[in-house]
Amino acid sequence: MxxxxxxxxxxxxxxxxxxxxxxxxxxxxxxxxxxxxxxxxxxxxxxxxxxxxxATKEDVALSSPVDGQEVMLRELAARPAEEPPFVALGHAMRAVVTALQEGDLTETARFLKTRELVESTPALFAGSIRRMMENERRLIAEIARRESTSPDDLLPHFAVSLFTAVARVGFESCHPRSPQDLPAFGERLEQILALAERSLRPGWDRPRSGADAARPGG
Amino acid sequence: MxxxxxxxxxxxxxxxxxxxxxxxxxxxxxxxxxxxxxxxxxxxxxxxxxxxxxATKEDVALSSPVDGQEVMLRELAARPAEEPPFVALGHAMRAVVTALQEGDLTETARFLKTRELVESTPALFAGSIRRMMENERRLIAEIARRESTSPDDLLPHFAVSLFTAVARVGFESCHPRSPQDLPAFGERLEQILALAERSLRPGWDRPRSGADAARPGG
DNA sequence: GTAATTTATGTCAGCCGCTGACAGATGACA
DNA sequence: TGTCATCTGTCAGCGGCTGACATAAATTAC
Known part of the structure; x- marks a missing residue:
């Protein structure tokens, strides 16, 4: 033991x-x-x-969603390499939602409580966004790795940025309060992912011809 | 007088x-x-x-970009109604950049100084994003008005969200430090707007069949 | 099992962001 | 010039947050 x-x-x-x-x-x-x-x-x-x-009062309030982001990143890394970036990101997010539905109840409760709090507290909202963005960098790096391009390539940036946009619209248009609301929330996410897919050209998230490279600090 | x-x-x-x-x-x-x-x-x-x-120390640091957002909103409202949302948003942003290039030098300097500061200060970065998101709500309302749909419709949310994603990628991949860098920054924005347009299906940002309605708080 | 060592906790003093309340200074207006 | 509205400085104080030191508790060594 x-x-x-x-x-x-x-x-x-x-x-x-x-x-x-x-x-x-x-x-x-x-x-x-x-x-x-x-x-x-x-x-x-x-x-x-x-x-x-x-470290701060904010930290104790936002400790729960941080774990969710860790799960997300782990799931993304586990997705098969053939999947295009946006598809892999979608699956990773689905994994987080199911983990929330099937995981420890007390932990899910903490997550939902935090969500409600963040929505109603501007200061926490800002902090939440900040963490989300710090996480974005890691997602970009992972996508760049998967696609064997540089993290400075515009494409991973754009793909991840667009993905977070989808996630944000999801949270803004559906506010799960209890574990029972999670299925509806999952459906809402599917709806938005479908809208995104319908709006995008097939293959948009795969690098082409290396034309969109960008150097940092340029 | x-x-x-x-x-x-x-x-x-x-x-x-x-x-x-x-x-x-x-x-x-x-x-x-x-x-x-x-x-x-x-x-x-x-x-x-x-x-x-x-009101806060943060306020004095971020007072300059706030003005830029006002300009953006005004320009958006002035765009002709025939323009699809994403096109209108693009033009509004171009107007902000040109206003920055042709406007008062001291004001432009303030804006650039602030940008540099925001990039290197996580706390300010968070605050900056928060203001950006508060502004998003107004942009969404304006787009909804233009397209004669409800602000709860998913489409304006998605369009604006995607647009902010583009803007953010722009700022992340190009860091203008002096007024001379502004043209290059403008070009970078064009590049990303082109990438976005190339990735999206024509007509994606126009409402269709009213299928994507969403009620708030659902 | 006790001594030595590491590590977590409490106490205290203090900086900084921010606010309410009151009093004095200064521009607006007749 | 005198009245009034408004801006400003002073003071006291709260809450977030930190460094320094002493104490208490757990771990390790003997």
Missing amino acids: NQPGLRERKKRKTRLALIDAALDLFAAQGYEATTVDQIAAAVDVSPRTFFRYF | NQPGLRERKKRKTRLALIDAALDLFAAQGYEATTVDQIAAAVDVSPRTFFRYF
Whole structure:
């Protein structure tokens, strides 16, 4: 049993406790109105300790979607190389949604709570977008790797950028609140992916003739 | 001569002085390392007064691009109704770039300084994106109006979202530093717009059969 | 099982962004 | 010139966040 030591388990526990306490307080009285002191007090921990687990108050609120992005990237890397970029991205996203539907209930609940919070809190919305964009860079790199082109090629940028656009429209036009809403959300995503596919020329996301190369900082 | 009074002129002057002092300090020592007190001191104004001109430190840094978004929206509203959404958006953006090239030099300089700052400061980058997205809503509304569909229709969302994707790729792949770089930047934008057009089916951004309607909050 | 070492936590002091309240200065207007 | 509206400075204070130091707890070595 390669079980982590007591210390590790304890840390894991307080971390989750802090997240859940924070999410509950945020939902009850709003993100801005909740102080870090309150969160720390709810878990019986000193405020200073809170900042040893999370760099910022924003971090504790957005810790959950980060995991989703990790899943997404892993799934993308696992897609067969023959799939065109946009198709592979679509499948990776589907995998995230199914993981959400079939995964741990408490974790799914955290994810949904966070989504609601992000929607209703501009500051968190900005932070969420920022993380999404940092993740974009990794997606671009992965697509470039798959297609054996440079990450500075315009095509991976465009493909990923267009994909995030689709994902964003999905979240803007459908707001899942409970696990039961997830199937409908999945369907909505399919609808938008279909719209995108219908709007695009077949083969658009495959490199051609190397004409669109771009150097960074140009 | 409907000239504004002395009071108004003074306010305008301190406002610009604060922006320029802030931009210079940010460039010299970084955004985070610069305190509001320093900015206020540089303009010989109390820190409290600073916050009467700008709600946050972020605001003083991002005041310039906001104007660009206003121009963009105005230009879009002025485009002829026959133009399909994506074409109209493209022309509106071109208008912004030319306005930047032909407009007031000091203002263009502010814009470019801000761009550089935003690129190198994650916090500002997030804020910049957030403003961009708030603006997206207005663009969507305008497109919906032009096309006589509901703002809840998926199509305006998709069109605008895809357009912002293009704009973002433009800024990511070309970093204009001085007014002389603007022509090259314009060309880069054309290149990406061409790539987008080449990737999309003709007529994709025009509503068809009313099949893609979506209700909000579904 | 105890001692030595590492690591997590609490306490304290303090900076910085930001705000409300009040008082004094300054431009607007009759 | 005097009244009024508005802008500005001062002060006190909250909340996010950090460094430094001491203490407590878990891990490791003996």
